[in-house]
Amino acid sequence: MKEIVYFVPPPGAPAPLEKSVFRTVRFNEVDPMGILWHGHYVGYFEDARVALGDSLGIGYTDFFNRGITLPVRQMSVDYLAPLTFGRTYEIKARLFYCDAVRMNYDFTIYDDKHKICTRGMSVQLLVDQNKNLLLERPDFYEKLVQNWKEGKIK
Amino acid sequence: MKEIVYFVPPPGAPAPLEKSVFRTVRFNEVDPMGILWHGHYVGYFEDARVALGDSLGIGYTDFFNRGITLPVRQMSVDYLAPLTFGRTYEIKARLFYCDAVRMNYDFTIYDDKHKICTRGMSVQLLVDQNKNLLLERPDFYEKLVQNWKEGKIK
Amino acid sequence: MKEIVYFVPPPGAPAPLEKSVFRTVRFNEVDPMGILWHGHYVGYFEDARVALGDSLGIGYTDFFNRGITLPVRQMSVDYLAPLTFGRTYEIKARLFYCDAVRMNYDFTIYDDKHKICTRGMSVQLLVDQNKNLLLERPDFYEKLVQNWKEGKIK
Amino acid sequence: MKEIVYFVPPPGAPAPLEKSVFRTVRFNEVDPMGILWHGHYVGYFEDARVALGDSLGIGYTDFFNRGITLPVRQMSVDYLAPLTFGRTYEIKARLFYCDAVRMNYDFTIYDDKHKICTRGMSVQLLVDQNKNLLLERPDFYEKLVQNWKEGKIK
Numbered sequence: 001m002k003e004i005v006y007f008v009p010p011p012g013a014p015a016p017l018e019k020s021v022f023r024t025v026r027f028n029e030v031d032p033m034g035i036l037w038h039g040h041y042v043g044y045f046e047d048a049r050v051a052l053g054d055s056l057g058i059g060y061t062d063f064f065n066r067g068i069t070l071p072v073r074q075m076s077v078d079y080l081a082p083l084t085f086g087r088t089y090e091i092k093a094r095l096f097y098c099d100a101v102r103m104n105y106d107f108t109i110y111d112d113k114h115k116i117c118t119r120g121m122s123v124q125l126l127v128d129q130n131k132n133l134l135l136e137r138p139d140f141y142e143k144l145v146q147n148w149k150e151g152k153i154k
Numbered sequence: 155m156k157e158i159v160y161f162v163p164p165p166g167a168p169a170p171l172e173k174s175v176f177r178t179v180r181f182n183e184v185d186p187m188g189i190l191w192h193g194h195y196v197g198y199f200e201d202a203r204v205a206l207g208d209s210l211g212i213g214y215t216d217f218f219n220r221g222i223t224l225p226v227r228q229m230s231v232d233y234l235a236p237l238t239f240g241r242t243y244e245i246k247a248r249l250f251y252c253d254a255v256r257m258n259y260d261f262t263i264y265d266d267k268h269k270i271c272t273r274g275m276s277v278q279l280l281v282d283q284n285k286n287l288l289l290e291r292p293d294f295y296e297k298l299v300q301n302w303k304e305g306k307i308k
Numbered sequence: 309m310k311e312i313v314y315f316v317p318p319p320g321a322p323a324p325l326e327k328s329v330f331r332t333v334r335f336n337e338v339d340p341m342g343i344l345w346h347g348h349y350v351g352y353f354e355d356a357r358v359a360l361g362d363s364l365g366i367g368y369t370d371f372f373n374r375g376i377t378l379p380v381r382q383m384s385v386d387y388l389a390p391l392t393f394g395r396t397y398e399i400k401a402r403l404f405y406c407d408a409v410r411m412n413y414d415f416t417i418y419d420d421k422h423k424i425c426t427r428g429m430s431v432q433l434l435v436d437q438n439k440n441l442l443l444e445r446p447d448f449y450e451k452l453v454q455n456w457k458e459g460k461i462k
Numbered sequence: 463m464k465e466i467v468y469f470v471p472p473p474g475a476p477a478p479l480e481k482s483v484f485r486t487v488r489f490n491e492v493d494p495m496g497i498l499w500h501g502h503y504v505g506y507f508e509d510a511r512v513a514l515g516d517s518l519g520i521g522y523t524d525f526f527n528r529g530i531t532l533p534v535r536q537m538s539v540d541y542l543a544p545l546t547f548g549r550t551y552e553i554k555a556r557l558f559y560c561d562a563v564r565m566n567y568d569f570t571i572y573d574d575k576h577k578i579c580t581r582g583m584s585v586q587l588l589v590d591q592n593k594n595l596l597l598e599r600p601d602f603y604e605k606l607v608q609n610w611k612e613g614k615i616k
Contacts (some may be wrong), residue, residue, distance in 0.1 A: 027512065028505055029524060032393065037336045038226040039200065042193030043490055050489065060489060061548065072192040086523065087171040110329065123333045181358065181368060182351055182499045186547065191490045197336055204335065214335060215394065240369060246586065346534040347504030354501065380500040384538040 004078055006106045006121035007096040014148050016094035016151070017105075019052035024088045035082035042075065045107045045120055048093035052105075056095075056153070058141055063126070066138055070103060070124040079121040088112065097148065101126050101134050158232055160260045160275035161250040168302050170248035170260075173206035178242045183307035196229065199261045199274055202247035206259075210249075210307070212295055217280070220292055224257060224278040231274040235265070242266065251302065255280055255288050312386055314414045314429035315404040322456050324402035324414075329358035332396040343390035350383065353415040353428055356401035363462070364403075366449055369451075371434070374446055378411060385428040389419070394431040395421065405456065409434050409442050467539055468568045468583035469558040476610050478556035478568075481514035486550040497544035504537065507582055510555035514567075518557075518615070520603055525588070528600055531588040532565060539582040543573070550574065557598040559610065563588050563596050 009016075015018055023044055031037040053059035063070055096104040102125055103111050109118035126134040137145060147153050163170075177198055185191040207213040217224055237243055243263050250258040256279055263272035280288040291299060301307050317324075326332050331352055339345040371378055383411040391397055397417050404412040410433055417426035434442040445453060471478075471527055487507055493499040515521040515526055545551055551571050558566040571580035588596040599607060609615050 027508060028339060028347055028506065030340055031336060032338055032340060032342050033223055033225075034340050035225075036231060039193065039196030039336055042196060043488065046193065046489060065283065069187055071187075071189075072233055074230075074232055075192060076228075078228055079226055082225065165614055180351065181354060182493060182501055184494055185490060186494060186496050188494050193490055197334065200335060341531055341533075343533075346507065346537060347501065350501030350504060377495055379495075379497075379544065380541055382538075382540055383500060384536075386536055387534055390533065 003072045004119045005105045006076065006119075007098070008140045009097050010099060013097040014151065015154075016028065016096050017052065017056060017148065017153060018092055018094040019048065019055055020090050020092040021048050022088055023047060025083050025085050027085060028123065033082075035084055037062040037111045038077070038079060041077050041079075041109075041118060041120065044089075044091050044109065045075075045077075045093070045105075045122065048091040048107060049105050052093045052095060056144060058144055060138065063081055063138075066140070068134065068138060069127050071127055072122055073102070073125050075121070077118065079118055081115065081117040083111075083117055089117065090114075097145070101137055158273045160273075161232065161252070161258050163251050164253060166249040168305065169308075170250045171206065171210060171248055171302065171307060172248040173202065173209055174244050174246040175202050176206045176242055176244055177201060179237050181237050181239060184239045189235075189238055192231070192233060195231050195233075195263075195272060195274065198243075198263065198272075199231075199247070199259075199276065202245040202261060203259050203276065206247045206249060210298060212298055216294065217292075220294070221283045222288065222292060223281050225281055226276055227256070227279050228277040229275070231272065233270040233272055235269065237263065237265075237271055243271065249303075251299070255291055263277075282293050312427045313413045314384065314427075315406070317353065317405050318407060321405040323461065323462075324404050325360065325364060325456065325461060326400055326402040327356065327363055328398050328400040329356045329359045330396055331355060333391050333393050335393060338393045343392055346385070346387060349385050349387075349417075349426060349428065352397075352399050352417065352426075353383075353385075353399065353401070353413075353430065356399040356415060357413050357430065360401045360403060362451060366452060369395075370448065371446075373450070374436045374456055376446060377435050379435055380430055381410070381433050382431040383429070385426065387426055389423065389425040391417065391419075391425055398422075405453070409445055463585075463615065466581045468538065468581075469560070469566045472561060475559040476613065478558045479518060479610065479615060480554055480556040481484050481510065481515065481517055482552050482554040483510045483513045484550055484552055485509060487545050487547050487548060492547045495544075495547055500539070503539050503541075503571075503580060503582065505609050506551075506553050506571065506580075507537075507539075507555070507567075508583065510553040510569060514555045514557060515551050518606060522604055524602065525600075528602070529591045530596065530600060533589055534584055535564070535587050536585040537583070541580055543577065543579040544578055545571065545573075551579065552576075559607070563599055583595065591595060 025036050029040045092108045094106050098104050105122050107120040111117050179190050183194045246262045248260050252258050259276050261274040265271050333344050337344055337348045378389050400416045402414050406412050415428040419425050487498050491502045553571045556568050560566050567584050569582040573579050
């Protein structure tokens with residue numbers, strides 16, 4: 001299977017930052033075919049994105065406390081193999097560096113044999129309390145980006 | 155704003171078939187920002203897709219009764235303006251003709267001033283009871299496609 | 309079947325106010341048994357409660373604009389017959405008069421033959437911005453209650 | 463606060479069996495007030511019920527493989543304190559012994575200071591493939607009940 005590429009970082013960009021969470025498919029999440037309903041994947045991705053953001057100090061709350069929200073502008077999912085009731089999956093989020101003021105995440109869901117079941121991505125913008133797009137990164141996030149570029153975060 | 159194009163039908167293809175449903179944003183669907191959580195759009199799209207499929211006699215049940223399921227292979231959402239609690243939106247689904255055995259739908263969500271708030275798409279495959287991909291359309295669906303090509307369905 | 313009674317209004321209380329909404333069971337709401345997952349009923353009840361509240365001018369927004377929220381204190385569901393995919397059900401909410409400052413609703417879900425499939429109830433408290441319980445009804449709601457008692461609302 | 467009692471086991475009944483799970487409130491689960499929407503508690507309870515059932519060998523799958531389903535007949539929730547975004551809660555399920563062929567669970571949600579935030583209960587019936595109520599426990603479950611009565615399970 002050909003690898004699915006959602007983001008092509010600019011030359012010299014630091015490697016993506018990543019984090020995984022594990023989640024077991026719930027009874028109320030499967031459809032009459034016994035597989036995870038395709039809409040629930042969004043929440044699975046969000047779990048991993050939240051975990052990665054929080055671990056880096058750039059979670060929802062970190063932005064929200066500074067009056068910034070992170071509306072999702074784009075989302076995409078490639079369903080490669082179904083997830084089934086009662087099984088536990090690894091959901092890995094990766095944050096890609098980009099020059100623009102946005103958060104580019106991609107996602108990979110693995111089964112317990114590390115087979116890729118799902119790929120996906122999301123793009124978030126940064127918006128202030130007056131609903132204006134931020135054109136520069138807020139300080140605390142800029143600082144993280146600098147450390148990231150200098151190889152101090154992995 | 156530039157129009158978002160998800161599917162380019164082959165030359166001579168009949169125009170997409172379409173249907174709209176209306177849905178009011180529920181209290182339990184909005185996030186702490188007071189706007190529809192981005193994962194719920196999938197269900198909004200599905201409402202319109204189900205309505206269009208049923209109206210054409212190619213709904214889930216029509217396939218299911220013949221031992222065929224329609225797993226979603228790909229989905230994409232472009233969030234252009236937020237949907238807010240208590241307001242009612244039109245969700246329009248369009249089924250695009252394609253030569254391959256798959257269902258290509260796109261979606262547009264309009265507010266009550268007919269402004270486009272969301273665009274999106276889904277691609278579904280056809281799978282038999284042994285989980286094999288169908289390489290030809292089942293008869294009842296092929297018949298619809300022929301009528302569609304001959305301009306008998308709009 | 310014996311009727312289920314959740315609230316016994318005080319002597320002389322006006323008859324409950326009521327309103328129905330209709331809702332079709334969605335694909336993503338049914339469990340592997342093909343029936344509505346038992347947790348989704350809460351949203352069905354809320355649809356009817358919101359519709360009744362809005363029609364009376366005592367909806368979420370009416371309270372919220374006055375700094376009042378309506379946390380649910382208690383909820384109960386009696387599942388009598390399953391709801392199935394693709395079928396449309398009537399959900400009727402009734403608001404019961406009570407002397408205390410709370411909202412007592414009960415709910416009945418009917419199938420298309422008017423058979424009772426579900427019964428349920430919810431109790432909501434009124435809370436101000438400092439998270440204190442209201443011990444008196446706010447004016448706009450008190451006014452409605454007076455009209456209700458005088459038989460001016462039905 | 464007075465303790466809420468949902469089930470009164472018959473004299474000589476063995477003590478309830480119990481198990482806890484932990485769950486963190488997700489962004490998409492909180493309402494505009496920033497607290498867990500009251501309908502989502504049902505899924506929280508189910509997580510604990512599933513964990514307890516699986517740990518005892520009487521989970522959904524154990525019954526399902528023998529052609530038995532467990533429709534919920536009744537559910538009740540008492541909301542005592544709100545659950546908030548990002549915080550982790552303990553959800554404890556307890557299975558109560560009863561002579562009838564049904565599953566009586568109660569639930570308690572604790573915050574990280576072990577304060578009780580929520581109480582609730584569910585009653586499930588046992589139904590065979592012809593949708594008939596079981597009037598006797600199936601062997602594998604009866605065996606567990608005997609061991610439970612004899613104090614071999616805790």
